[in-house]
Amino acid sequence: MVKKIGLLAIVVMVSIGLSGTYGAAQQFPSKDITLVVPWAAGGGTDTIARTLVKNAKKHFGVNVNVVNRTGGLGAVGMGSVTTAAPDGYTVGVITFHLSNYRMMGLAPLSYRDYSLIQLINREGAAASVAANSKFQTLKDLIEFAKANPGVVTAGHAGAGSVQHLSLASLGLREKVKIVHVPFDGSAPARTAVVGGHVTVAVTTISEVLQLYRGKMVKVLYHEDTKRHWLYPDVPTIAEAGFPNAKIIYDWRALGAPKGVPADRLKVLIDGFKKCFDDPEFQKMAYDLGLATVYLDSKSLETFLAEMEELHRPALESVGLLKETK
Amino acid sequence: MDWNLLLLGFGKVMLNPVNLLFVFIGVTAGIIVGALPGLTATMGVALLIPFTFGLDPVQGLVMLIGLFTGGIYGACISSILIGIPGTPAGAATLLDGYAMNKKGQAGKAMGMAVIASWFGGTIGALIMTFASPQIAKVALEFGPPEFFSLAFFGLGIIITVSGRSILKGLISGIFGLMLPLIGFDPISGAPRLTFGSMELLGGITLIPVLIGLFGYSQVFQGIEKILVLPAIKTELKNLIPKLSEIKTVLSTMVKSSLFGVFIGAVPGTGTDIAAFVSYGEAKRSSKHPEKFGTGILEGVAAPESGNNACAGGAMVPMLTLGVPGDAVTAVLMGALTIHNFQPGPMLFKDHPEVVYPIFAAMILAQFVMLFVGLGGARFFARLINIDRRILTPIIFLLCVVGSYAMRFSFFDVGISLVIGIIAYFMNYYGYPGSPVLLAIILGPMVEQNLRRSLVISHGDPTIFFTRPISAAFIFIGIFIIITSYYRVKKAMDREAPSSSAQEKAESN
Structure with a gap:
């Protein structure tokens, strides 16, 4: 009897294991994806993330669920994504603060720790x-x-x-x-x-x-290069008479843990692009005055590298630069 | 205030039974979430937001409003029944609610709590409906110096929630003030006392501390006496307090409700502070302050009407200015934004079709809460008759889950265990837990606004006295500290001969 149950258990486990690997190889995603938001529910980043994935089912075939992992000035949530299993089922929202952590001596994190997916918005x-x-x-x-x-x-x-x-x-x-x-x-x-x-x-x-x-x-x-569509009478910083070629932007982007298989990463990149292009998301961003800007993985990396270079002198001028090599 | 629009709002919510059903679901879910230690109305609202996507926005919002209302009331259920506040809002109710339970009057305490919550909540909702623009102006008057003075005034309450020894209460309070120093300091940009830990960068948050202070310490004490503790016979018959009893607490409820609305309307101060301030003021101005803490109706009525009234107040700056009054309204604001109704000065003009149903739902939710609360009280009160040997491990489990769930963090589970062990010994030596909680809530507010004010004034401390509102709070604060010190001390001296006997009875 015991033997039989043991055998049965092995058979069941093997078949589950096989079906698991088969299913995964053939189809990604086969279960819901988690989107980690490093800021509290109800805040700006949370609102954008939730709206972005509102129609995810249509674009991914599965739901993308927002999980708020707050704390540590965003570092806890953003850090948790870098250490998550690189199976493509965990994706994180990364924000402006990521450019500061290392330079302010707060946490050993930067955009280099992610497989970058895309930029969502940036504003001055x-x-x-x-x-x-x-x-x-x-x-x-x-x-x-x-x-x-x-x-x-x-x-x-x-x-x-x-x-x-x-x-x-x-x-x-x-x-x-x-x-x-x-x-x-x-x-x-x-x-x-x-x-x-x-x-x-x-x-x-x-x-x-x-x-x-x-x-x-x-x-x-x-502070931007052109006027904002909802603020027609507000001058840009150059129009106000104080041109600034090196604008520091607030930004939000998406990243996955390093090591996500290339085919899955592609599914994520394509799927989130569709979520981003979804008219419902675009309308909401338009109404809220959020400048949605799409940058693909490569250009996002260049953008974030530029941002870090702009942060360094600015942080130094306010005495917050504590870069650890 | 547009009567037609308000009537339409009521019509929209009440005439459609589905909307009423959503209010009911919200309130019931809120009560359950609020009663479970560690799960808060804030979290409940955040969890429900995705479910409102598919609904008509108004339906979704009335459900969230119901949850908000139920969640604040629900906190007192666990305060009264097991001595562990479900959320920080219920911590002040613990002082007398749990004492009533020990006297076998849990049923009556629950009944009083429901009625006081309904009373306060209704006053809050009515004031919000009819005086939002006026209250919003008051909220704008609060700059850094005013916030500092208000928090200073709030800290004065430590004297009245200290229990038998004011000195020990102050020591607890200072311990509490030190905890929020840990973490990132938004003013200087420096990480403080984090020892390089990413988790500590976010500071020590309220919920794990709450669970440690009241949850684990209660569990540890329970384990200590698990076999010798006599079963408490709970009186379930007289659930609804007598009319004469309600009359005696009526003035307390009115006063507490007004305090609650005011504290709610000030951005950044929430239901927890409202409950403590209401309790403290009720005790200070009482003819018999020594009876507070021994299990009297006023001690339950004051914080419960205060914290529920606060909800209405907290909605005001959120709706009119886009500044959340507390943590729950911050999440509600997100919900409104997701449904494309961005709160702020234009909301009333652009979207009256949403604002007025919110008012109507807030008022209705109070009545739904009254019925669900009274109906459920009998059922809930029965829970304490469960054998301690079964109940204590369950509570332990709830504490672990509760401290984890806030941020999905095992680090928080650890923090709350450490605080729990500290709290156990504090309790053993007679150091009260409430001042620690009050200090953690108010500590960052005091510290940051003190520094912010001094930055504005270039280091000149007279800024706190030259601004009328700020000066008023400082003087009222000092007055309250002095008078409560003398009154509480005098009352305790009067009590002294009998108190030792009572202490013995309690420690059994």
Whole structure:
């Protein structure tokens, strides 16, 4: 009896094993894919990720489930993807912070630890003042700041954030002394500017959409090469009179663990491209003011390498460069 | 406020039985999620978002609103029944709720909690419906100095939740203030006390600490006495408190609800703080502060009406300004955004067809919660009659799962075990757990806003006194600290002869 059961178990196990390998070789994906989001549910990155994979079933044949693995300033979630099994069933959203971890001495992680899939969106910073502020243009603000060093206070999303670095680089270029007030995220920073607690708030452009449309803030500039479709009267940084050739972008992209078999990686790349091109996703990004930009794996790598080079001097200027070789 | 639109909103939710069903599902799911230690309304809402994709947006949203409402109430069930708050919002209810349970009055405590939750929740929802634009203005008045002063005022509550020794309460509080120092500091950009650990970079989060402080320490104590603990006979008959009893706590409920709405409306402060502030103020202004903590109705009514009222308040800045009032509304904001209704000043103008059903659902959810809560209380209360030898291991398992589930992190399981062992010994030597929790919630708020304010003022501390709201909170805070110190101390001295006998009874 015992023998029989043992034999049966072996047969069952072998057949499961065989069918498993066969199934996998023939068809990928054969089960749901996990998309790790390194930031909390409800936040900007989470919202984008969830919308991106809303219709995944149509494009992959299986669902892509979002899992929020938060903590460590995104490093826990992003790190977990690099160490996940490279079977193609775990994919992660990577964000701006990945360019900082090594240089700020926070975590030994960079874009080099991933098989990159694609870029999802990128956007520049924007500076807003309260609707009743005496400053009408960026020139007003900079001139005032030059005449009164240390009087202008600028709220941003926290030390090392894209908002922080963009502001620091502007200050460096124009040699003005602006008091940086780091908040814990963009939401409190933009509320503080509406409430009059700081002179100016630096956020990414899409983060002030509702306040801009509600005429609670004036947006002084948008750091990009062309105007934004939802902010027709907001000048680019060059139009505002302070051209900057080296724009630091906030970005979101997709990456898989290193070592995913090439054929599976191709399925992922094609599938996510279809999710990205899905009209529902594009419409939502358009309405939210998110500039979706597709870069394939190769160009994404070049882009991220460029970003790291721009971060280094910016981080150094605010005393956050602690690069470990 | 547009009456027609509100009526339409009610019509939209109530006339379609399917919508009502979704509110019901949301509330019930919320109560269950809230009652399970470690699973929070925040997580429940996040988990349900994908299920709302296929639904009509309004249906999805009313379900999430129901879950929010149920989740806050649900936390008190485990507080009362097993002495472990289901979420931080229920931690203040533990103080008197669990004490009532020990006296065999779990049923009554549950009944009171449901009624207080309904009362507070309804006031919160009504204020949100009728005064959103006005309340949003108050939220804007809060800059870094005001946040600092509000948190300072909140820390004053430590005195009233300290239990028998104020000194030991303060020591616990300082321990609690030190924990959030660990992790990435958004102001300087430096990792603090992380010893190179990626996991510690994110800091020590609230849920694992909550589970350690109350869950594991409770389990360890339970194991200690597993064979000698006498079974508690729970009175299940008088579930609904008598009208005369409700009358005695009515003024407490009104006051707590108003506190709750206010605290909710201030961005970044949530239901947990609302519950503690309501409890602290009820105790401080009570004629018999010494009775708090021994199991009285007011001690359950105050935090429960406070935290449920907070929900309505927290929705206000989220809907009107796009700034979430607390963690749950942050996730709700994401849900609204995914359905293409981005919260902010334009939401009321662009999408009244969504805003008013949200108001209606919030009010309705309170009533659904009242019925589900009262119906379920009898069933839940029966759970404590389960043999401790079976219940304790189950609770242990729930603690492990709860601490893991928040971030899918074994690291958090470890953190909560370590905190649990510390808490066990703290308990043994009479150091209360609540001040630790309160300090962890308020610590980062105090620290960051102190530094932020001083950056703005170029290091000049008078910024806290020259701004009226900030100054008011500092002075009220100092007043409350002093008066509660004397009142609590006096009451305890009065109690002193009988307290030693009671302590003995409790330690059995």
